[in-house]
Structure formats: C-alpha cells, structure tokens
Amino acid sequence: MALATAILVVSLFTRDTMEQLIDVTYFLADRQDATIGFSEKRIKNVVEQVNRLPGVLAAEPFREVPVRIRYGNVERRVTISGRPADADLRRLIDVDLRPVVLPETGLAISSMLGHILGVGVGDTVEVDLLEGARRTVTIPIVATVEDYFGIRGMMDIEALRKLMREAPVVNSVNLSLDEKRKEDFYAAVKSMPTVGGVALQRVSLANFRKTVALLVTTMASIYTGLAAVIAFGVVYNNARISLSERARELASLRVLGFTRGEVLRILLLELAILTLVAQPPGWVMGYGLAWVMKTNLAGELMRVRLVVEHSTYVVATCVVVLAAIASAAVIRERIDKLDLVAVLKTRD
Structure with a gap:
C-alpha cells in the first residue's frame, strides 16, 4: 500500500516539476519580452539605437560565440554567451532560484556540461574558437550554473570581447516592451534591414x-x-485476502450474535489502519522515486528540478483512501452475502 502511494507521488511529480521549470525559465531567468537577432554581429552602439525604438523600456546586449570545449579526450560543441554583469532581463538562476553574478574573468559552465567533461571549479579547459581568428585558448572554470536547457558556457560580455580580441559587438539585444506600443515597435523593427528576426517570449512559452x-x-x-x-x-486485493483468511472467524462471530455492522467494522478497522500507516513511508518512497527519475532522465537537452508539492502528497493519499473506501464497499457486499453454514463447514 505504501508503494501504491509512492507510484502516485512520482506520477504527479512530473506535472509539478514541469510547471516549476516553466516558472523558472520564462519568469525568473528569461524575463525579456522580445529578443532582436541581427543577421550579422553589430557594434555595441546598436543597443542605443534599439533603445530608442517606440515601446522599448529597456535593452541589454547579448553576444554568442560558437566554440568547441575540450577536457582530456572529451569534447562538446557549445555556445559561449556573453552578457553584462548587471543583466536583469536575461539572468542566470542557480538551483536555489537566486540570480548568479558572472565573474569578471574566466568561464562559467552548465553543471551538466561540467558533468560531461568531468571538470569543476578551478579546472582549466581548452576552447577552440569557431569564429573570428579561430584560435585555441585555455580558460579556467570559475563557476558552474544549474540551468535546465541545453549545455553552454557563460562569460561576462567584456571578458568575452577580450577573449575574441575584437571591438565591442553583439549578436542580439534583449528587450522589455511597453504592452501598449508593441504594434509601433513591430512596425519600426520591420524597417531595420540589419534585423534577422524577432523572438517573442510569449510565443516561445506558448509553443513550449x-x-x-x-x-x-x-x-x-x-x-x-x-x-x-x-x-x-x-x-x-489486501481486503479480499483478509476476508478470505478470516471468513471462518467472521462467520463464527455472526453465529455468536455479532451484527453484520460489527463484523464489518472488525475487518475494515485493520484495512483503515494499514492504509493510514502506509502513507508516511509511501511519501518517502515517492520522493525517492522522483529523485531517481529526475537524476536518470537528466540529459544534454533538458533537465528538471526535484519539486514535489505538498498538494501532491495530499492527492496521492486521497486517491489511496478513496480506493480503500471503494474496496470497503465491495467487501461489505460480500460480507452481507456470506453463507454462514457453508463457511463453518469449510475445513481449515
């Protein structure tokens, strides 16, 4: 019965963690309303131009560089994203849901990428830059970040500029928009030939x-x-077994003068106690199964947090209790139809 509760807990965990993932990703980390992507990298003063577009409340630069990161004989092709240290629209959130401030030097990587490469804070990795001069550099790992989509590296945008040995440039700009002037913003963006596309956060969330x-x-x-x-x-099944094992004793009690209700109460009291006692270990086992699922299903594409809401335990327990009540109703019907003579004649 405890395992039945555990199965319900781990089933409901999937829905809990998905809603939490959406909340963390789209409302705590990526809080921009839109992202303008340029067809080619642009000098950093384009942020000021975008900031003057109608409806734009705030704009933050974003720079991405494709790289091949290597440690020993393990390598992955990822993207290093550069953002301002005080970025507020597109933030990094750690496992405790707190914003992460990127260090001024060095590389921060996803925890999953660190697990794949077998590196941690203090280790040094080789990075093949796949843009610009295409050099190979060594960079120390200064932080690991528990993100939930993909694997990537992250740097302060100024540190990334120095690494690339280039002038301040950006690939895209994250924006906060005035809802009342979005149509004016769209019209202005359409007239900009350098814009390769506009990604809307609401559309991304709806598609997800x-x-x-x-x-x-x-x-x-x-x-x-x-x-x-x-x-x-x-x-x-537990109630049926109890009835089968105690049918002779229950029939004897009926013969001795016990009413059907009293006999039924004796049988169902055990069922009720077992159901209630099974709940705490069921909750513990359910949480453990959720941890196993979260750990084993974590991959390079997506990970989830271990989130089991209190309501999940309540729902799982309610389902098991309702199952016990339904079983009690069936058992009551069988006790009412119990043939006392036939049961008493049965050999042990």
Missing part, C-alpha cells in the same frame, strides 16, 4: 506548452490514472 509541456503533462495524467488503478487493485 503546446509541444513539450503538453506531452509531458498528458503522459503524467496517464501514469496517474494507471497508478490510481494500481492503488485500488492493491487495496482491494
């Missing part, structure tokens, strides 16, 4: 919910339904 999140939550609903069926099967 439509594809990945919908798929995951649908699967979670199916798993939860199956877990509920399993929970009912476990509880009902």
